Every structure is written in C-alpha cells, then in structure tokens.
Amino acid sequence: MAKLLVKLQRYFRRKPLRFFTLLALYLAAGSLVFLHSGFSGEPTVPGSPRGPAGGEGPGLPYLGVMQLSRGFKAAATMPGRARRHGPWFKSTSKEPAERGKARDNGGTRSRALRGRSGREKEEDKARYIGCYVDNTRQRTLRGMSFFDYKKMTVFRCQDNCAERGYLYAGLEFGAECYCGHKIQASNASESECNMECKGERSNTCGGINRLSIYRLELAQESARRYGSAIFRGCFRRPDNVSIALPASRLMLNMSVDKCVDFCTEKEYPLSALAGTSCRCGFPTTLFPLHEREDEQLCAQKCPGEEFESCGTADFFLVYQTQVQDNRCMDRRFLPTRAKQLVALASFPGAGNTWARHLIELATGFYTGSYYFDGSLYNKGFKGERDHWRSGRTICIKTHESGQKEIESFDSAILLIRNPYKALMAEFNRKYGGHIGFAAHAHWKGKEWPEFVANYAPWWATHTLDWLRYGKKVLVVHFEDLKRDLFVQLQRMVGLLGITACEDRLLCVEGQKDGNFKRSGLRKLEYDPYTPEMRKMISGYIKTVDTALKLRNLSGVPDDYYPR
Secondary structure, three states, X not given: OHHHHHHHHHHXXXXXXXHHHHHHHHHHHHXXXXXXXXXXXXXXXXXXXXXXXXXXXXXXXXXXXXXXXXXXXXXXXXXXXXXXXXXXXXXXXXXXXXXXXXXXXXXXXXXXXXHHHHHHHHHHOEEEEEEEEOOOOOOOOXXXXXXXXXXXXXXXXXXXXXXXXXXXEEEEOXXXXXXXXXXXXXXXXXXXXXXXXXXXXXXXXXXXXXXXXXXXXXXXXXXXXXXXXXXXXEEEOOOOHHHHOXXXXXXXXXXXXXXXXXXXXXXXXXXXXXOOEEXXXXXXXXXXXOOXXXXXXXXXXXXXXXXEEOOOOOEEEEXXXXXXXXXXXXXXXXXXXXXXXXXXXXXXXXXXXXXXXXXXXXXXEOOEEOOOOHHHHHOOOHHHHOOOOOOOOOOEEXXXXXXXXXXXXXXEEEEEOOHHHHHHXXXXXXXXXXXXXXXXXXXXXXXXXXXXXXXXXXXXXXXXHHHHHOOOEEEEEHHHHHHOHHHHHHHHHHHOOOOOOHHHHHHHHHOOOXXXXXXXXXXXXXXXXXXXXXXXXXXXXXXXXXXXXXXOOOOOOHHHOOO
16 A cells, blocks of 8 residues: 555656646535535424424424424435426327327328317316417407427417416417417317427417417416506506606507507506506505406496407506516615524425515515525525625525524514415425426326425424524414515514615515516316325314414414315
C-alpha cells in the first residue's frame, strides 16, 4: 500500500495539472450533490406513535396509535415531468394493436366509428357533443383558436381550451382547434367528421368545414372567461360612476370584445359594459365587486353581437382584462430584522404556496420557507433562498409538526384544508409537480393506497400538534379563504402586524390565482377513496373538529364530511 502511495505521489509531482483537474472534478461533484439535497428538501414527519400519556394536550381526545412511517419519502419520489400533450391515461403498449385494427377497417365510415369509440375513452376529460357545420365567415366557436399540422390531438385541444376557461372545444381538418362559450351552428352527419388527428390515429378531429365538438367538464372553481377576459359578474351601477370607472366610450355597435379591447388599450384591469356605454377602471372601495346581482338583470343583448349580453345603464356586466393591476405587485424584503418569527403552517397540499402568494401581494413583503424549493424561487418567491431565521421575510412556510419545531415560532397562521382534497393535491404534486398531475397508473397502482395510509394520520396530528404547542395560532380554513378572500386575508395580514390597505386587498382579489393553479380539466372522474380509507379519514376529521371546538374555535366546514 505504501509503495502505491509513493508511486501516485511521484506521478502527480511530474504532472501537477492532472492532479488539480481531478481535484476540481471532485469538488464539483460534491457541490452538485449538496445542491441536489437542498432542492429536494422535504418536511420531516413525526414518526413516533402516540399514547394517552403523550396525547394531544389537556381536553383533547386521544387520536389513537398512528404509525407514521418515514419510509414513504423514498418511495414517493417525483418522477420526470408529466407529458403535457396526448391522452395521459392510454397505454402505449396498446397502440400497435389499435392501429392494426384501424388498417383492417378502412374507409370513412370505419374512421368515424373508431373516432366515436376513441371519444368514449375521453370521458375522463370531456363529453363529446357531436359533429357541427363550420365555415370561415361565421365560426361555430368564436373564442380562441390555434393550429398544429403535425401534433394535434383531442386532448391537447381540450386542455388548451380548458386552461382559458372555455366551455367547448372543437377540432377541424385534423389540425385546427377552436374554443368557445356557445355553439352557433347546426348539426352535421357523424360520418362527415372523419379526419384523423395529426398527432394520433385513435381519434378523429372533425372534417372539411366540420367540427367535432366536446363540452369541457371544468372544476366548479374554474374562472369563467370570454377569450382572454375573465368574467366577474353583474353589478349595480356605483354611485360615483365617473370616479369609480373614469374611462368611458359610447359604442353603438357594442360587444364584449370591443369593450374589453378598449379598456385593455387604456390599460385598465376592469371592463364594464353598460348597454351602449363601455367603462373602464380599477376595483376600489367605490366599486369593490363584492355584491353580485342576478345575471338576468344584465341580460340585455349587445347591439353589435346578438349572442352576447352587454348589461344596462343600471346594471353593469364586468370583465377583467389581461392588464395587470400593479398596485399590489411590488415586493421586497423587510427593511429591518423581524422581532418575531411567524409560521405559515399547513399540511402538504393545503394551499400553502397559494397563501404565500396572497400574503406577498397583500403586504408587499417576501415570505420565507423552512425548506428550499428551487422551482418556487424561479417563480418569484425570492425569500425561498433566505435562511428561515434570517428575519428578512414576513412569515415562514412550514409543514413541520413536532413540538421542538413548533415552539421555534412566536406565532402562526394555521391553514387547514379538507383532507380528501389535500391528500389528492399533495399526491398530484409529488408525482406531477406544483401544477402537474399524477399519472393514471399512480392512482390505480400501489402508490395511492400507501400514500393515504402514511399521510392521512399526519393530516390530523399536524393540526393537533400546532393547537397544542403553538404560542399564538390563527386558524384559517382553505375553503373559507377561497369563498371570502377579502375578509380572511385581512385576518391573516392583521396577525402579521401589517395595516391592510383595502385597495391593495382588492387588487389581490384580481390577481389571486398566481402561477400555481392546476387546470380544472384533468380531474378524476372516479372516487379514488375506498370505503376503508373514508372510514379512517372520517375518524381523523371528527378528532380535529372536536379539538377546534374545545378551543372555542369554529369546527371544520360541513363539506369535510362526505355526503
């Protein structure tokens, strides 16, 4: 061994450049390993079983023995990026067999029948309506459109239309995709929609001047849109209309497009249609958009578009344009070191990232994190890179639930979400990223049952631990935050010691989604929870509900209990 070391020493003395090269490679490899461990940080999960002696604090019911295995972290590693295009639920191994059958059944009629069977498989995403006549002068679907003469698929068209909030998606010529809110044409024969999609042979994508149309099954919370504008609702005319909506123009041929384009050109985020008058402005205390009226009060046809409503002189139809409201977009680090550490605590999948986005917009200060997620940093969460004790951020994201970790904070906002929704959201994040989705195989495989068995008990112990060990805890339910964002955000900002500016909070309402909202289209059409899973989770819900009420807090929302 000594002779070998002497030979190596003499070799590197003669060729020092090679020595330094190997040293540099060694250091570089170590740096990469260190960076990787920083990017893939995960919260620690308490793994010790609880007994009656070490229960949930005075007055809290015993939750039972919960073995929270740490082993699931290694098993639930995130795979590569999910495919954006193409039906995610189809097995690629079946494609050759399907194509062989397609060749045997040639002809336009067989392609139409094959397309219909393919459309039945698309039920996970949308419902097929039928084949419709289309022409270039009067489009059947008059919203957004795009073409792809190489890779167009039914799913890709549906996904793009759903992301923009349209109700219908139609395909034509095998490569053209059209979106819209209304179907404005007559039916055609199914055999006329017989052209194969350019990106897949298992489905048909319309025909010559014929659209294959699908109705998109969007999630209930998905925003209603008209093209690029978001529909806000029907509202009563404000008292000081010239101050509340300062820009206006008389339009005898009024339509939604014309008014939205006018307000976009004037750089206003709100477009209000009042019959033949178009008004533009910002959401303010004079026009907060909190008291919606019945849409029938605004159901007056537009002079320039018979299929659209343009409101009246007393009731305005309001749309949000693509103009960004910059009154709440400035963010910075705290000018002086924070005297207290405030936690933004939640179970994974409970909307912590969304809550951080809202807090940053409402306060103008960056939020920090107990971990480091490079993807969040790249999306604009600049406090992600700071150490959580730096004192430069307004609050710190954490999923921790141990006594030592909880007592490190002086106060906390505890965000609680329906466990059925939270578990599915976290499962999607682990296997699809922050705005992606887990593959169909993961839901049907062993990953989902193992995930529920490990994470469902943690949902309960997380809340119970924070109620027991937290020094000053403000409980916020995710569902209440979605339903009444203005009031709940005021409560959260108040705990942070920031005076809430109402106009800034109204600005946040218009920018609430951020970059971390999943498309409402790719939801599961079946219930992934077995009766055994539901029985277990219902027990945890009752325990958390009792714990909240024992502290004179409102219990869990009613929709936590499945009907």
